[in-house]
Structure formats: structure tokens, C-alpha cells
Amino acid sequence: MNQNLNFAAILQGQYADLLWKGIMLTLELTVASWILALVLGTVLATVRMTNHRVARIVVGCFVAYHRNVPMLVQIMMWYFALPSLLPDNAQMWINQFNGEFLYSVIAIGLCMAAYVSEDIRSGLRAIPYGQFEASRALGLSYIRSMRFVILPQAMRIAMPPLVNHTVLLFKNTSLAMAIGVAELTYATRQIENYTFRTFEAYLLASLWYLALSLALMGAGAMLSRHYRIPGSR
Numbered sequence: 001m002n003q004n005l006n007f008a009a010i011l012q013g014q015y016a017d018l019l020w021k022g023i024m025l026t027l028e029l030t031v032a033s034w035i036l037a038l039v040l041g042t043v044l045a046t047v048r049m050t051n052h053r054v055a056r057i058v059v060g061c062f063v064a065y066h067r068n069v070p071m072l073v074q075i076m077m078w079y080f081a082l083p084s085l086l087p088d089n090a091q092m093w094i095n096q097f098n099g100e101f102l103y104s105v106i107a108i109g110l111c112m113a114a115y116v117s118e119d120i121r122s123g124l125r126a127i128p129y130g131q132f133e134a135s136r137a138l139g140l141s142y143i144r145s146m147r148f149v150i151l152p153q154a155m156r157i158a159m160p161p162l163v164n165h166t167v168l169l170f171k172n173t174s175l176a177m178a179i180g181v182a183e184l185t186y187a188t189r190q191i192e193n194y195t196f197r198t199f200e201a202y203l204l205a206s207l208w209y210l211a212l213s214l215a216l217m218g219a220g221a222m223l224s225r226h227y228r229i230p231g232s233r
Contacts, residue, residue, distance in 0.1 A: 007200050015191050022187025023208060029104060029173045029183055034166060036109030041116025045154075046146050048117065049124050059117070066114035071107070072175050078107040079179040104176035112169045119161040123154030156227045163220025167213050174209075184208060 010019070048059045066074065079100065083091050094102065127150050135145035155162075177186035188205040192198050 005200060006197060009195050010191050010197050010200055015195065018187045018191060022182060022184040026173050026183040029176060030170045032105045033108040033112065034169055036105060037112035037116050037169065040113035042120055044113060044117035045120035045124060048121055063114040063117060066111045071111050071172055072178060074111050075104060075107040075175055075179060078103040100179050100181045104179065104181050108169060108172060112165060115165045116162065119158045119165060120154055123158030124150060126157050127153050159224045159227060163217065163224065166220065167216050170213060170216060171209065
């Protein structure tokens with residue numbers, strides 16, 4: 001039996017609060033995972049550009065694992081499998097501090113760090129090697145050369161793919177619902193179960209994801225134009 005659309009039923013009272021909390025938790029999960037992915041991805045890309053063979057192999061294995069194993073499996077691994085190796089007291093302590101959110105941040109952040117590292121590595125490889133040699137000739141160490149000369153340019157070159165993977169990270173936060181993180185998709189499912197307004201609930205969630213994704217893409221496009229290296233396309 002067809003029912004008339006009734007968005008008011010899910011946009012008031014406890015349902016509106018549940019939806020808003022889901023949106024905010026999604027944003028918190030996105031920001032925390034993105035910070036982890038960016039910091040770790042930068043370190044991985046920098047290490048992989050060195051001449052240390054063992055370090056390059058280790059980073060290569062890390063990237064291969066996280067790019068080829070589904071993120072949902074990685075989230076399950078962090079939430080169900082790895083904690084079982086910890087002592088009971090450690091497991092209880094982590095669970096007291098919102099363990100579902102913490103494990104989701106780690107799993108999503110590590111997974112996306114593999115993609116971020118490849119984006120940054122592509123930017124690093126686009127920098128003429130002469131600039132690195134010049135910085136070393138000025139007396140800068142490898143780390144300082146990367147920090148002050150090479151990485152700033154590489155980040156500007158890598159901005160477009162970094163923006164794309166930021167949007168991908170944001171959308172993949174929905175996978176955290178599998179372990180009980182009450183983000184937007186989880187909240188939408190709960191509202192649908194309570195109100196039986198399936199179409200309205202998922203349409204609103206879709207519109208929120210679309211709006212936030214477009215906002216991220218718009219902000220990324222502005223940053224890309226602002227930090228674009230003159231003369232590059």
C-alpha cells in the first residue's frame with residue numbers, strides 16, 4: 001500500500017536529534033581519520049623515496065595490503081580480531097573510551113594512508129631531482145630538504161588526487177556502522193526501523209552525503225586553484 005511522503009515524521013523530536021548526532025559523528029570520524037591518513041601517508045611517501053631497501057619493501061607491503069583488502073574487512077579486523085590479542089584489562093579500558101569509534105578511525109585512517117602515500121609519492125616524483133640536489137648542496141639534511149623544499153611542492157601537485165581520496169574517505173565512514181558506530185548511515189537505519197519511513201530516511205541520508213561530498217569537492221577545488229604551481233595544468 002502506497003503512503004504519502006512525510007519528511008516531518010523523521011525531522012522532529014528524537015529522530016531529528018538522532019540524525020544530527022549521526023551527521024556530527026560522521027564529520028568527527030572523517031576529520032580524525034583524515035588527519036591520521038595525511039600524517040602517516042606523508043611519512044610513508046617520504047620513506048619510500050629513500051634508498052633504504054628494507055624500508056621501501058616494508059612500506060610497499062603496507063600499501064599493497066591496505067589497497068587490496070576491502071576496508072570493511074580491515075575495520076572488522078581491528079574491532080574483532082586484533083583486540084582479542086590484548087589483555088582483558090586493556091580491552092575493557094579501550095571499550096570505556098568509545099572503542100568502536102577509535103578502531104574505526106585507526107582502520108579507515110590506515111587504509112586511506114596507503115592511497116595518500118601514493119598520491120604524495122606521485123607529487124614527489126614530479127619534482128625535478130635537481131631541486132633535491134640543490135637543497136642538499138646548501139647543507140640541508142634529507143629530512144629538512146623534504147620538509148622545506150620538496151614536500152611543499154609535491155603537496156601542491158598532489159592536491160587533486162588528495163581531494164578525491166578525501167571525499168572517498170568521507171563516504172567510506174559509512175562502513176563503520178558495521179561495528180556499531182552511530183554515524184549517519186547507522187542513524188538512518190535506526191530512524192527507518194522506528195518510523196518505517198524507508199524512502200524518506202534514505203533519501204535524506206543520500207542528500208546529506210551528496211551535499212557534504214560536493215562541499216568537500218568545492219573546497220578542494222578552491223585549494224587546488226589557490227596552491228597551483230604557476231605554469232602547471
